[in-house]
Amino acid sequence: MKRQFTFVTLLLLAAIMVTACGATPQPQVVKETVVVTEKETVEVVKLVNQEVPVEVTSIVEKEVTAVPPQAEPATLTIGVKKLFTTLNPLLVGGGWPMRYLVFDRIGDIDSVTSIRPGLAESWEPNEDPSVWTFKIREGVTFHDGTPCTADEIAWSINWMIENQFPAVSAYVGGFKEAVALDPTTLQLTLDAPVREIVATKLTFLWILPPSVWKDLTAEEANAKEDLETMIGNGPYMVADYAQDEYVVFEAYDGYWRGRAPVDRVVFKKYATDEAAVQALLAG
Structure with missing residues (x-):
């Protein structure tokens, strides 16, 4: 474009200079020059006024939130030489520490000599003490989503009193009645006064749905x-079980x-300690 424009401009300047010098060019030549100049001028005007499409890039700012990759579930595998002989918590079948993962109690053993609140936030006896009153925690549910209130706890205790199941009979012995006020x-009424009812009984008694x-x-x-027998109200649910092999x-x-920090706990049975160590070394 610039070259064409410059060329035409030079032609115009040349024509002006020739005219200013008084030269008498041939009429035919002057006419031809004028015609050429007009053509070039018209061409320049068309080029200058021509609409040329222009690409426009739009920049749109958008806030993007980075999503961290999902972490793999944390799994703890524990080698043992003995598992449950039965899942049923009403029967004597071993695996008591494992059952504590599934069933919460009215009180928990915090140390050898200390008891901390569990399903009950607090408790107090009457003067005897033959009647105990417990403040039951709100918002507790069983693994099937049903509530665990004073009503369910009273039902569970009374059902065990009535039926004296092998695994729990010692822990409801001396209980007369549980009532949800x-x-x-x-409110738990005893056959006779007991001063340490939580420590001696209620830290071991499952509450069943x-x-x-x-x-x-x-x-x-x-x-x-x-x-289904292992539906409880504790931090873990039983997801899988193979007798004499493992429990997940x-x-x-x-x-x-709140949710437990370890997603999955696996108890796996080994015949000997050496077999468990070898499995650990093998990963």
Whole structure:
């Protein structure tokens, strides 16, 4: 474009200079020059006024939130020489420390000599003390989503008193009756005064969901042997079980203390300590 424009300009300047010098060019030549100049001028005007499409790049700012990659579930595998002989918590079948992962109690053992609140936030006896009143924690649920209030706790204790199941009979011995005064208040009446009822009894007594057990006779309850028997209210649920091989616990999202930091706990049976060590070394 610039070269064409410059060329035409030079022609115009040359024509002006020739005219200024008084030269008398041939008429035909002057006419031809004028015609050429007009053509070039028209061409320049067209080129200058021509619409040329221009690409426009739009820059749009957008806030993007980075999503971290999902972490692999944390799994803890523990080698043991003995597992449950039964899943049923009403029967004597071993594996008591494992059951504590599944079932919360009214009180917890914090140390050898100290008891801390569990399902009950606090408790106090009457003057005897033959009647104990417990303030039951709100917002607790069983693994099947049903509530665990004073009503469910009272039902569980009374059902065990009535049926005297092998694994729990020692812990309800001397209990007369449990009554839910309201959803957060439980009253337990004893046959005789006991000063350390929580430490001696209630830190060991499972609380079972009526949704699983209430429609069963004692015989049916004793014979029940499936994963449903391990529906509790503790930090872990039983996800898988193979007798004499392994038991898999998975963290319960709805646990009242908050989700456990380890997603999965696996207890695996080994015949000897050496076999467990070799499995550990092999990864």
